[in-house]
Amino acid sequence: MTILVLAEHDNATLAVATAKAVAAARAMGGDIHVLVAGAGCGAVGEAAAKLDGVGKVLVADNDAYEHHLAETVSELIVHLAGGYSHIVAAATTTGKNTMPRVAALLDVMQVSDITAVVGPKTFERPVYAGAAIQTVEASAETVVVTVRASAFDAVGDGGSAPVEAVDFVAGAPKVRFVSRDAAVSAGPELANARIVVSGGRALGSEDKFNEMIKPLAEKLGAAIGASRAAVDAGYAPNDWQVGQTGKVVAPDLYIAVGISGAIQHLAGMKNSKVIVAIDKDPDAPIFAVADYGLVGDLFALVPELTEAL
Amino acid sequence: MKILVPVKRVLDANIAVRVKSDGTGVDLANQKMSMNPFDEIAVEEAIKLKEAGIASEIVAVSIGPAQAQDTLRSALAMGADSAVLVKTDAVVEPLAVAKILKAVVAQQSPDLVIMGKQAIDDDSNQTAQMLSALLGWPQATFASKVVIADGKATVTREVDGGLETLELDLPAVVSTDLRLNTPRYASLPNVMKAKKKPLEEIDAASLGVSLDATLKVVSTVKPADRKPGSMVGSVAELVEKLKTEARVI
Incomplete structure (x- = not known):
């Protein structure tokens, strides 16, 4: 059983949400690989390699992934999916945007926004705005999961996993990045x-x-x-x-x-x-x-x- | 340009959710059901595009029991031109919904699908992305602004840390966020007119999509209540309690 965790990052810095998604993956059990898809994202790969519990980091460094378009990143994940029992991402706007595509292309359901890991394929997730908590069990060969990061404590960064380059380049999507307006915020995230x-x-x-x-x-x-x-x-x-x-x-x-x-x-x-x-x-x-x-x-x-x- | 707007019938957003004590789900019997609020935003956006002369036809589609007709009539009363009900009494998972919608897209040939980013019942936030992937059409989720021109959609998206703008070739799939627009109320004359607009029914089984659930819902329970708190009488007392009792500052 090997779990692939999609890293959340801005090509320069690894987001804490990744360390929380890795924590959820650890609770599922098995080896953990982290995928860093981006452009000029080598430093992110090195940061991911330090996360506790990570066995290997895959870095797909290509302009096709610079803006984390759901189309290209999901194609990359589906290309890599063969060897994995679980594909996991934090339920950030990037994770929410990308992972249902991965699930659909693999012809499996996604388990969205889990708040607890009950077993390798059994999870808790809130529904009705948290007014009810569902326990759901997946049966598919590949389990696609997004993780509510606030429900998990981040793993530490004392590891030293090997980093491997991934050469696969996704096809040109029918969508182009135009611009990003970052909200200015002085305080913590x-x-x-x-x-x-x-x-x-x-x-x-x-x-x-x-x-x-x-x-x-x-x-x-x-x-x-x-x-x-x-x-x-x-x-x-x-x-x-x-x-x-x-x-x-x-x-x-x-x-x-x-x-x-x-x-x-x-x-x-x-x-x-x-x-x-x-x-x-x-x-x-x-x-x-x-x-x-x-x-x-x-x-x-x-x-x-x-x-x- | 033709727009397809999928709409879902859900427990009304203003109704308190009652979780059944036997853990089998949420009690929906005799409760007020309404159109998913994000889907109302999608219907409104389609109507705005029609009023601006960009769209020529709006088709609303819902997947569900016979009562989902009411949800479709709401969309027609707002301004959709016709409606399709894909009838089933099963609880349909997002992947199966996306497959059914793909079949409806093949029948209707829209240039754009606009739908809510999530339904307020299962909070899955999957269907638009899945439909986009199955169709091989580009997607723009969590839209707060949609501009259509020259066969392209320029969509501003609400993302962590700000806003992102994408340009999509049409046909495309767009999912709506809260700030895209404010849905209109249907006027009484329009509610009456909506009763005469065409509403086609299709049996879900005829589309060749398996509706069997692939995720097993083991239980549905009420979350644990927070321990009751206390009122404090002054700022000084609050600061004191945060320091010595809660120890968070």
């Missing part, structure tokens, strides 16, 4: 931050969002998140959205400011270790999941909290 401070619609404006949330996040060294309502209202960029269809986070400390706590938002943060909620409405559903609730005017309480830390 939302998906992996130890502390997250999120703001909701009650902040009332983009200016107030920045005025209240940013100093608190800076003081705590926290990443900034937002509810869907705050994102839709234009207070925060889309990739700050925490929830069923945004990012799913599980930090040590999650501070929800002016967020009522719709089930779609709770789906993205309710597995945080400690949750603090600050809102003026004592009946807001967010208080039902909060370890510590503080009811009052957030425009007074948040600056006071920032000051007190």
